Amino acid sequence: MTFKAICSDVDGTLLNSDRDLSPRLKNLIQSLSPQIPVILASSRMPDAMRHLLTDLGRPFEPMVAYNGGLVLDEKGQILDSVTIPLELVKTIIDWTAKTEIHVSLFHGENWYESKEDYWSKREIQNTKVNPTWMKREEIMELWSRENLGAHKVMVMGDSNEISWLFGELHLHHGSDLHLYRSKDTYIEIAPRKISKATGLEVLLKAKFDFGIQEVIAFGDNYNDIDLLQKAGWGVAVANARPEVKAVANEITLHHKEDGVAETLERFFWQKKQSPEFLQGS
Template sequence: MNDRSPQLPFRLVASDIDGTLIHEDGTLGASTLDVIHALPVPLVLVTGRPVRWLRQLYDQMPEPVPAVCANGAVVYDPHTDEVLRADPLSVDLLLDVTKRLRDAVPDIALAVEVDEGRRFWYEEAWPLRWETDTDLVRVLASPEELTSVPAVKLLARSERYEPDEFAELVSRTLAGFAETTHSSKSALVEISAAGVTKAAGLAWLCERHGIQADEVIAFGDMPNDIPMLTWAGHSVAMGNAHPAVRAVADEIGPTNDEDGVATYLRGVFRL
């Protein structure tokens, strides 16, 4: 990453992807592409996505940029295809957490991101909707296989609850044992090892490059962005953001479909 000149207000831009940087159809707007190309400071993607889901975005960008993936569990360098840091849930923790979840929610469906987020394993009850690469994605042969290796993220679904209700239930069930968050409009909760958040992953990357929290501007739209938005020196919630995100952000920007990140950054950096 490159440093900025002293007169610029921030040394790094951190942005969530889905619901923030890209449109609802998964595309980067022309204005956003222009701003990414013109930014005088580094851009870092900070996302709940696994590493294997970055290619769809990188293929649209002038060049790939570093990414904090899996809600902070993985820090990825696309130029070398190297995971710089991984902080997974251990096998012992997975065993404990999954037992607590199954006891609390009998109909729960579980899945794991393994191999630093390059592979996805899921139970038969999991509603797999779009991933079809059987080399990277597969159904588990048995419930025990779910906890057989460390995972950078555990995912939980239920058909019985509304999204925020389910997130609250899982949070109470795992309080003190693991980090829980959500970024979906369905009853899907994302679970990481204790202390693993978007803020923690971004802070690690920033420290590596001598960048302080108050030199970072961050953008997001869903509850999994809240740790990052409260850590950064300045935070912007998208116009389409979840109410909990709007409540903690320093400012509310335009929506993602209005190229809100680009619009805001044009003003900050006078692009």
């Protein structure tokens, strides 16, 4: 079985227990033909993935950011952009007004924070990206002037308040929003009509001469289900949600045990010197 591209989720899949790339994985990727693209598909913003691609020795790769809401080619040019409309963003913020829930706003290359607290500091540490500090009202005014929406709204806080907000948003706006509860203290909110799979399909159609059936894909969470279902070979790490494992073709090792590297070695390591592999076939 030969694949022409690798597509992987980041957090809980590609990264190890130190939230970093293992030497084993980096060595493997750097040994592959450059004709085999390594495409990261994540809820992260672009800048939170670029340093990972650089560490993999692949600084100029396309990417699927914001769960498919923003698709960039290898030069950083936008291939597709789908956002949550500004009025709906304001509605989400209004729902949090009487709670202690922290709200982070994202558009394109920008991550906006209105206050420095436990949650913003944690995200800076986890993603190695610094936000733009701006008052909420100023962000809304800026987006209104420039006719922008949010590629992602991330809300974080007490698990009980997050459960309440998830229920309210699902009830009142479930037809317009994807609600990914990646942890019991987080909800990552994206436009309903996008997914990592739709983003990858846009990318493949625009830049490559093969389809999603010739891609091997890796994931662990609910927002990876569509990707693993549509890919030629969908791989769930051992720590994946049961629903993700149920749709996968294969279950590999835990992300802390280099599950992605384990599977890629089996598919590619023995083939890396063959003429067909070196040509990216």
